[in-house]
Amino acid sequence: MTTELITWLIPVPPILAFFLIVLFTNRLKAVSHTLAIIAAFLAWLGSMIVVIRAIQIPHLGEHPISASIPWLATGSTSFDIGIYVDPLTVATLFFVAWTVLMIFIYSVGYHNFGQPKGDHDLPGLPPHGATETDAHGHSHKVISIEPMYSRFFAFIALFAFGMYLLVTTDNLLTLFVGWEIMGLCSYLLIGFWYAKPSARAAMVKAFMTTRVGDVFLLLGIAYLYSATGTLSYQAIFKDPVVLNNLATTPTGFLGLSAAGLIGILIFIGTVGKSAQWPLHVWLPDAMEGPTPVSAMIHAATMVSAGIYLILRSYPLLSAGAEHGMLSAPMIAMSLIGAFTALFAATIAVAQNDIKRVLAYSTISQLGYMIAALGIGAFVAATFHLVTHAFFKALLFLGSGSVIHGMEHGVLHTDNHIDPQDMYNMGGLRKKMPITFWTFLIGGLALAGFPLVTAGFWSKDEILAEAWGNGYWIVFLVLALAALLTAFYTMRQISLTFLGKPRSAAAEHAKETPWTMTLPLVMLAVFAVSIGWIGIPEKFLLIGGLIPNWFHEFVGGTLLEHPEVLPFSIVPLLASVVVSLGGLLLGWLAYRRITAGEKDPLEAPLGSVYTVIKNKYYFDELYDRVFVRPSYWFAETFTYMIIDRKIIDGFLHWIAKISGILGNFFRNYIDKPIVNGFGDFVGEGTKRLGRTFRFIQTGKIQQYMIAALVSLAAFSVLFYYLLVTAR
Amino acid sequence: MIPLSWYLILSAALFCIGLFGVLSRKNAVAILIGIELMLNAVNVNLVAFWRYITPQAITGQAFAVLVFAVAAAEVAVGLALIISIYRRRNTVVADEIDMLKF
Numbered sequence: 001m002t003t004e005l006i007t008w009l010i011p012v013p014p015i016l017a018f019f020l021i022v023l024f025t026n027r028l029k030a031v032s033h034t035l036a037i038i039a040a041f042l043a044w045l046g047s048m049i050v051v052i053r054a055i056q057i058p059h060l061g062e063h064p065i066s067a068s069i070p071w072l073a074t075g076s077t078s079f080d081i082g083i084y085v086d087p088l089t090v091a092t093l094f095f096v097a098w099t100v101l102m103i104f105i106y107s108v109g110y111h112n113f114g115q116p117k118g119d120h121d122l123p124g125l126p127p128h129g130a131t132e133t134d135a136h137g138h139s140h141k142v143i144s145i146e147p148m149y150s151r152f153f154a155f156i157a158l159f160a161f162g163m164y165l166l167v168t169t170d171n172l173l174t175l176f177v178g179w180e181i182m183g184l185c186s187y188l189l190i191g192f193w194y195a196k197p198s199a200r201a202a203m204v205k206a207f208m209t210t211r212v213g214d215v216f217l218l219l220g221i222a223y224l225y226s227a228t229g230t231l232s233y234q235a236i237f238k239d240p241v242v243l244n245n246l247a248t249t250p251t252g253f254l255g256l257s258a259a260g261l262i263g264i265l266i267f268i269g270t271v272g273k274s275a276q277w278p279l280h281v282w283l284p285d286a287m288e289g290p291t292p293v294s295a296m297i298h299a300a301t302m303v304s305a306g307i308y309l310i311l312r313s314y315p316l317l318s319a320g321a322e323h324g325m326l327s328a329p330m331i332a333m334s335l336i337g338a339f340t341a342l343f344a345a346t347i348a349v350a351q352n353d354i355k356r357v358l359a360y361s362t363i364s365q366l367g368y369m370i371a372a373l374g375i376g377a378f379v380a381a382t383f384h385l386v387t388h389a390f391f392k393a394l395l396f397l398g399s400g401s402v403i404h405g406m407e408h409g410v411l412h413t414d415n416h417i418d419p420q421d422m423y424n425m426g427g428l429r430k431k432m433p434i435t436f437w438t439f440l441i442g443g444l445a446l447a448g449f450p451l452v453t454a455g456f457w458s459k460d461e462i463l464a465e466a467w468g469n470g471y472w473i474v475f476l477v478l479a480l481a482a483l484l485t486a487f488y489t490m491r492q493i494s495l496t497f498l499g500k501p502r503s504a505a506a507e508h509a510k511e512t513p514w515t516m517t518l519p520l521v522m523l524a525v526f527a528v529s530i531g532w533i534g535i536p537e538k539f540l541l542i543g544g545l546i547p548n549w550f551h552e553f554v555g556g557t558l559l560e561h562p563e564v565l566p567f568s569i570v571p572l573l574a575s576v577v578v579s580l581g582g583l584l585l586g587w588l589a590y591r592r593i594t595a596g597e598k599d600p601l602e603a604p605l606g607s608v609y610t611v612i613k614n615k616y617y618f619d620e621l622y623d624r625v626f627v628r629p630s631y632w633f634a635e636t637f638t639y640m641i642i643d644r645k646i647i648d649g650f651l652h653w654i655a656k657i658s659g660i661l662g663n664f665f666r667n668y669i670d671k672p673i674v675n676g677f678g679d680f681v682g683e684g685t686k687r688l689g690r691t692f693r694f695i696q697t698g699k700i701q702q703y704m705i706a707a708l709v710s711l712a713a714f715s716v717l718f719y720y721l722l723v724t725a726r
Numbered sequence: 727m728i729p730l731s732w733y734l735i736l737s738a739a740l741f742c743i744g745l746f747g748v749l750s751r752k753n754a755v756a757i758l759i760g761i762e763l764m765l766n767a768v769n770v771n772l773v774a775f776w777r778y779i780t781p782q783a784i785t786g787q788a789f790a791v792l793v794f795a796v797a798a799a800e801v802a803v804g805l806a807l808i809i810s811i812y813r814r815r816n817t818v819v820a821d822e823i824d825m826l827k828f
Contacts, residue, residue: 698824701749701757708745 003053004067007083010046010093011164013039014157021154032150033108036157040104043164047097054090061087061556066170066234077229084170084233087554091382092167092308095389098526099300100160102519106397107156107292109515110404111146118144124195129411141411143404152192156296159185163301167308172221172231175309179217179273182302183210189297190289202285209282213272217309220265224316227258237315240559247320247327256328259319263329266313274306274366277340281619283363287355291400294355299362299392307369307385314378315559326374334374338477341367343616345484349491350601350613353420354399357492361446362392364481368462371474377465379562382554383534384458390530391445391455394523398439401512401520402496405432409505417503422495424506426593429497431509436497438520443493445527447486448579454531460575461536467574468565479574486582494590502595538567733774740767754808754818758801765797 017039025031054060068082085093116130121144130144146152159182166178191203225231227249228242236242246259253261270276275283275298286298297303310317310333321327326334341364348360365388372381405428406419417424429436445455459482466475501507511517534550535542548564555561589600602609611617695706744767747760769790776786812818 693828696826696828698827699821700823701820705749 003050003065003085004083006046007050007065007085007168008067010043010050010168011161013042014160014164017157018154018161021150021157026150026154029113029145029149032153033113036153037101037104037108039157040101040160043160044097044101047093047164050085051090051094051097054085054087055553059556060085060090060553061558064089064234068170068232079173080171080232081174082170082232083168085168086557088308088311088382088557089167091386091550091554092304095386096163096167096301096304099389099393099523100163100296102523103292103296103300103393103397104153104156104160106295106400106516106519107152107290109513110290110292110400111149111152112143113145113149113515115143115145118147121147122195123147124193126193126196141414143407143411148192152189152290155185155188155192156292159189159297159302163305166305170233172224172233175312176218176221179269179305179309180214182297182305183207183214183273186210186286186293186297186302189293190286192289192293196288198285199288202282202288206282206286209279210272213269213279216265216272217269220262220269223258223265224262227262233312237313238559243315243319246316257320259316260328263313263317263319263327264332267310267317267329267332270306270310270370271336272306273309274303274370275363276336276367276370277343278618280340280344280363281615281622284356284359284615287353287359291355291396291403294359295393295396295400298359299396300389303362303366304385304389307366307373307381310370310373311378311382311385314373317373318376321376326376330374330376332374333370334471334474337367337370337372337374338474338481339367340364341371341481342477342484343367345481345488346612347615348488349484350599350609352422352599353418354402354422354425354492354496355396355420357422357488358392358395358399361395361485361488364485365392365446368459368478368481371478372462372465375466375469375471375474376562377462377469378558379534379551379554380458380461380465383461383550387445387454387458387527387530390523391442391453391527394438394442394520394527395446397516397520397523398435398442401432401435401516402428402439402509404512404516405435405509406505408510409503409508412508413504415504417505419505422492423593423599424503425496425501425509426499426503426506426595427497427501428506428509431501431506432497432511434511434517434520438517438524439497440493441524441527443489444583445531447489447583448482448575449583450576450579452528454527454529456575456579457531457534460572461534463571463575464536464565464568467568467571475571475574479578482575483578483582486579487586490583490586491590494587495593498587498591499593502593536567537564540567540569540572727778730774730778733770733778737767737771737774740764740770752819752821754811754820754823755805757820758804758808761804762797762801765793765800769793 014036017035020035021032025035054065057063057065064084064086066082066084068080070078071081072079112127116132118127118130121127121130125147127144127146129141131139132142133139162178162181162185164178165181166175169175169178187203187207190206191199193199194203221231224236224246227246228236230236243259246262247257249258250256251258251261256264272279283298283303287294289297317329317333318327321330344360344364344367348357348364351357351360365384369381369384369388372384402425403419406425410416410419441453445453448456448459450456463475463478463482466478501509532546534548535546536551537548551562551564593600599609605612614620697703741764744760744763744765747763748757749760751757751760772786772790772793776783776790780786808818811823815823817823
């Protein structure tokens with residue numbers, strides 16, 4: 001099978017699985033998850049084959065594997081659909097395939113396959129536990145299987161299709177299709193437990209917020225199409241003439257060139273999808289969805305799609321940037337990315353829900369990637385994308401495992417506390433060792449623990465690029481964010497796993513089954529090792545032992561191979577200091593928190609703590625400024641006034657006029673004239689007959705008289721007419 | 727010879743009397759008698775015209791004989807009809823035989 005054919009086929013198994021599950025196997029839980037996992041496995045297999053083959057092709061960046069077929073005819077041209085495999089695609093396919101497969105396997109355990117059906121579980125609500133009576137007559141509650149089990153696998157299969165489509169395609173239109181499919185699945189999956197009002201609110205919020213970004217993205221794509229007549233990557237991003245044209249065409253809008261405006265519009269799409277400030281508000285609420293959803297969509301794949309888009313469009317975004325000068329989209333990216341990185345990190349420090357911390361952490365890390373791209377560090381941003389996908393998916397799955405263990409404890413002890421609140425946990429490292437060690441690895445990777453974690457290598461590279469190219473402010477902001485990242489990560493680990501259990505549920509927590517811990521272990525392997533493919537050549541001591549394969553490979557995607565910066569000790573030192581320092585501070589502050597104790601940060605930070613705990617009140621602000629006026633507009637203005645009074649009123653008025661007209665026609669025209677005429681003819685004839693039938697008396701003598709009289713009359717008549725006239 | 731007109735007047739008078747009888751008599755048989763009278767008046771007319779206009783041709787006489795024959799036949803039929811009606815309606819008053827009334 002040629003590599004091209006395999007790439008074409010990669011998105012096919014997941015969509016097939018989706019349709020099969022939806023149409024046929026909804027009631028058969030085991031069949032559904034088998035179909036979904038087989039689909040994910042086939043897609044993984046295809047991706048791995050493509051990756052392995054593509055790696056061996058020299059200069060893949062200059063000569064990517066591509067193929068396309070016409071799809072939608074638009075007059076003399078057509079929109080094509082096709083595949084495109086270049087180094088960026090390879091890197092993305094690699095982590096997407098692995099994380100998706102791991103998450104699919106994890107979902108089997110997460111949704112408690114094999115457990116009994118719940119006592120009063122309803123579709124639309126999370127499972128509440130089943131009562132099991134064992135041989136001795138002891139009954140206790142155990143966790144129950146998810147009622148909507150197959151539906152979940154159908155949705156994540158559809159989602160996987162969307163992501164694979166987005167990654168393998170060769171044009172922006174199909175990318176947008178995949179983008180929107182993922183937006184839909186995100187909506188469906190965040191609101192998976194649709195009977196919970198908080199989930200419903202979150203799903204709408206996620207969809208609406210990303211929609212804002214999507215509208216701008218679509219505008220950008222449309223503008224790009226109208227400016228260049230094509231949407232194919234090969235024709236736009238690899239053609240210096242086209243790029244130059246776009247960079248030099250002024251738009252008259254804020255002094256931006258066409259490339260600048262399109263770039264900013266595309267970037268706004270990413271701001272929505274990758275939850276950057278100001279469109280970050282949906283991601284923390286999206287934690288309402290089941291944890292595999294949070295891992296897949298909001299850590300590894302969907303939010304990465306936003307970054308993938310701007311990585312893919314990087315030639316356009318950076319068009320017009322000379323050495324030292326940044327183009328307008330890049331300035332926007334570095335500002336928003338760096339700001340978001342720090343902003344989200346400060347919020348994460350004060351969150352108590354284990355998943356919220358990770359959500360804000362994701363926002364922050366995505367900010368890192370965007371800032372990196374903003375300052376021109378293409379390879380570093382790609383590298384961080386890959387490593388982040390692995391360790392963030394690991395962390396989310398780990399948190400799901402923790403929550404699962406806690407839920408077991410909650411059911412076992414009937415201690416109804418929030419299983420996601422870290423202040424109810426503690427001491428879980430003894431109860432859930434595998435989860436602990438893998439979570440620790442993930443957390444250290446996130447914090448950038450030196451040398452042995454992937455996060456260190458990618459983060460260090462970003463900081464080195466910032467420092468080396470002279471972007472001091474970005475460097476400082478990102479370093480500060482790294483410090484906070486390490487701090488809140490260690491805070492999270494300490495509160496969850498170290499110390500003593502702070503609640504009865506935590507006392508009785510249990511390790512999760514192998515379907516959940518196996519993916520954790522696999523992802524942990526990657527979280528440690530994936531960083532070693534990108535060790536800078538000029539690194540202290542160990543640089544050069546292994547070539548910086550990643551830089552070579554991915555760097556080929558761009559028209560100009562990015563230059564390797566000379567090694568500087570400053571960013572390395574800063575990186576190590578903030579990482580280890582943050583971890584140490586977090587450990588010291590949180591390792592001995594007991595039940596009921598307040599957060600150690602609350603007292604010293606005072607009102608600042610309240611502000612960051614409430615996420616700087618952005619949700620409240622948006623609610624006041626956007627949401628409530630929109631609801632008013634929709635309910636009162638559009639619905640009551642325009643729809644019911646004006647439009648319906650108009651229709652009622654037309655109906656009334658028709659009624660009046662109809663009545664008029666009926667009573668004044670139809671009945672008297674039309675009916676009257678008909679009646680008149682009939683009635684008239686009858687009357688005529690009645691009037692004249694007296695002639696027919698039956699008496700022959702009268703008949704004779706009549707005949708004679710007529711004879712006389714006619715003869716007189718004829719005499720005068722015919723005889724005298726002549 | 728007496729003028730032709732006398733015979734014609736006679737014939738006309740007879741015809742009118744007969745017509746009057748047809749139109750005004752109640753009894754059906756009397757109506758038939760009136761019809762006979764009319765026929766005879768016609769005969770007189772015919773014979774008068776024959777004798778005064780073309781006495782040599784025998785056509786006039788033949789015509790009159792034919793009229794007699796027809797009159798006889800017609801009376802037979804008429805009486806048969808009256809008898810038939812009498813058997814059904816038990817009346818020979820013309821005004822009472824109005825079955826063709828509306």
